[in-house]
Structure formats: structure tokens, C-alpha cells
Amino acid sequence: MSTSDPGQTRPRRADAVRNRHLALEAAKSLLAQRGATVTVETIARRAGLGAATVVRAFGTKDALVDAAVADLLDPLIRRAGDALALPDPAAALRAFLLELIEFQAAHWIMSERVEGLEAPLTAARRAELRKVASGLIGRAREAGAIRTDIDMTVVTVMLGEVTYAIARSGEASPELAGAFVTVVMDGLRPRP
Amino acid sequence: MSTSDPGQTRPRRADAVRNRHLALEAAKSLLAQRGATVTVETIARRAGLGAATVVRAFGTKDALVDAAVADLLDPLIRRAGDALALPDPAAALRAFLLELIEFQAAHWIMSERVEGLEAPLTAARRAELRKVASGLIGRAREAGAIRTDIDMTVVTVMLGEVTYAIARSGEASPELAGAFVTVVMDGLRPRP
């Protein structure tokens, strides 16, 4: 389902497009701040719209959340791609981990279980992110910066869960994040 | 407010005591399995009681959850205490971490944010657990098994969050848990 479907359905009215955008931005901001418990009513008020309008623009609240989270993930994916261009693979991985922690700490909704929630857009972005992260890890491994006695997919899962955890803990101070990344990177070094 | 208050109020009736126990056991089991979203009605049905009876036995659903989670934590605290008696501090810490992961993986509710939930009983148990864990970490540190360039409270927080994260990830396979503990323990070793 792409944004425009020329030939069959008429294009949506300009105000509908604008309102959809307003709703999405409001949702992104509030979901990041307060998580998935924000009510549609709250999102609508922030966007300066009626609750009915917000829901109608996406079909259901769940679809709105899906779209908003997917949108939030976009810049993170882009920055992970940028890290792939850095010359030092180990430094790139370290930088990415720190960014991941910062991102998750700044986006409350990222730390919520979304059990059984139909979220195709979010799932696709997560897959993309995982792919880029695997690239970073693989590159560090090829460069000899990561031990090979542990399966690479295990390392990938581990880093994902673990940055999540650190981000979630209290205030996720830079000190804690730094110490954590140091410990894990050291632990991942090939054993002498 | 202690369980018995002799001299003032009469002791509770035997059936009330028994039903409270049934409700608590049902709650423990269901909370571990499905998390805090289980309804009072579900717990009541499992316990073979009416929903009103279950709520009345604890005052509110939140109080019931608090009591149940506190109860679930008890055996874990006991086993952590046992680990303190092991001769090798590093091995004791490692064993405790593995147990912690297994415990959290087996108890869904342990991985839920309980934001703003009044939970004095649970808070007390968590404090106890943290104390024992600090003992384990401190002992390993004194034995020279843990680097000293990272603040010990940071290490404590880190290990807590991080076992949580690993437990939460998918099925928390023993393989993943083992790899994770290995990496973190290696990363925590004093740098050569």
C-alpha cells in the first residue's frame, strides 16, 4: 500500500494530508515522551484536532502508533548507516552503541513491550536496523576486534537487548552508558 | 499494618485466610506467566473465588500485585544468599547472574515497568536483593576478579539491567545467557 494509488482512488484532500501529518508529529512526540499509554484524545489535543480525525487518518490507534514508531526509527537507521563509513570498525561499533543507548533513552516508547501488536511498519524498520547493525558487527569481527568463539547472531541479539537495558535504567547517565559500552567492548575482544 | 494486631481487632476467619492464600498463589502463577495485565477476574477464576473476594483480601489489585511479586522474589533472594557462601567469588557471581537471568525469564512480570505503582513490599525485597548482589560483587572485586576503574555502583546497576535485558530477549536460551555472562565477566576483569 503506497502513499498514492493513481488511476483508481482520488487523491486525498489537502487538509486531510496536513492533518495526518500533524497527528503523526504529535504522536511521535508524545509516544517518545510518555510511551504507548497516551490516549488518542491527548494526541488529538496536541495536534489541535479532534480525536475522531486522528483515528480516521490511520484507521486505528495501533496503526498510528506503528507509523509513529517507524518514523522515529528512521533517523537512527540513517545514522547507523553513516557509522558504516567510519574507518575504524571497532570505533564505529562503539559509537553506534552509544548512539543507540542515547536514542532509546530519549524515546520512551522504544522500551515498551509491544506484545501482540500488529506493527508491520515498525517491524520493517527494525529489520533494516538489525541489518545495518549486523554489518557493523561483522566488520568489527573481520577486523579482529571481536572474539570469534561466540556466534555472531548471539552477539547481535546481545548488543540489542543490552543497549536497550542500559537506556532504560533510571536516567541512563552518560557515565553509565560509557562504562557499560567499555565493559562489553572489552568483553567482546578476542581472548589473549 | 502487620498481619496480626492482637488486643484490638479479632483474628480473621479461617476461610478468609485460606482464600487470601489461594488468591495469592493464583496471582503469582498468572503474573509470572502473563504479566500485570491479567484481570482480577482471571485471577479469581483460577483461585476458584469471586473477584470481589480476591480484591477484598488485599484492598486493591495493586496491593495484590505488590504482595505477589514480593513473594515471587523471596526464593531468589534466598539463593543469592546461598551464593555468598561459595568459596570462589567470581564463580559465585557468575552463578548468581545465570540464576538471575533464568529467574527473570521465567517470571514475565519481572520485566514490566511498574511506573508509579505503589509497591512497598516489592520495593523492600528489591532492596534486599540489591544488598546481597552488592555483597557478591564486592567480594569478587576484593578478590581481584573485577576491574576497579569502574565505580562499583555502576557495575551493580549494569548487571541488574543487563541480566534483565537478556532474560527479556525472546526465549532467553541458555546459550545466549551463557554467552552473555561470559562476555560481561570477561569485560569486567581487570585490564592487563
Place this chain on the structure above:
DNA sequence: GACGATATGGAAGGACCATTCCAGATGTCA
């Protein structure tokens, strides 16, 4: 500028859930 298609939002609908009520059942104690 006018007309039809589309969009809006306040209000109503409907689902879910913790908690309270109360009439009847059950334990407790003399």
C-alpha cells in the same frame, strides 16, 4: 461562485475493568 465529494469533531456507542453493594452463606464462640 456553486456544487458535489470529502473531511471534521462533538457526542454517542460499546467494550473492558477495578471496585463496591448487599442479601445470603459460613465460621466462631459460648
Place this chain on the structure above:
DNA sequence: TGACATCTGGAATGGTCCTTCCATATCGTC
């Protein structure tokens, strides 16, 4: 065994929230 305080659970209550309705407003086009 009888009297009475306590306890029980089905039903009622009150609250929250997503979603749908529909009369009104706005847009797009001719």
C-alpha cells in the same frame, strides 16, 4: 446448638478509552 460477626460472590457502579455516527464545514473543480 444458637446467636452473631464475618465473609462471600453475582450484580451494579463508575471510570477510562477506542471507535463510529452524523450534521456541519471545507476543499477541489468546473
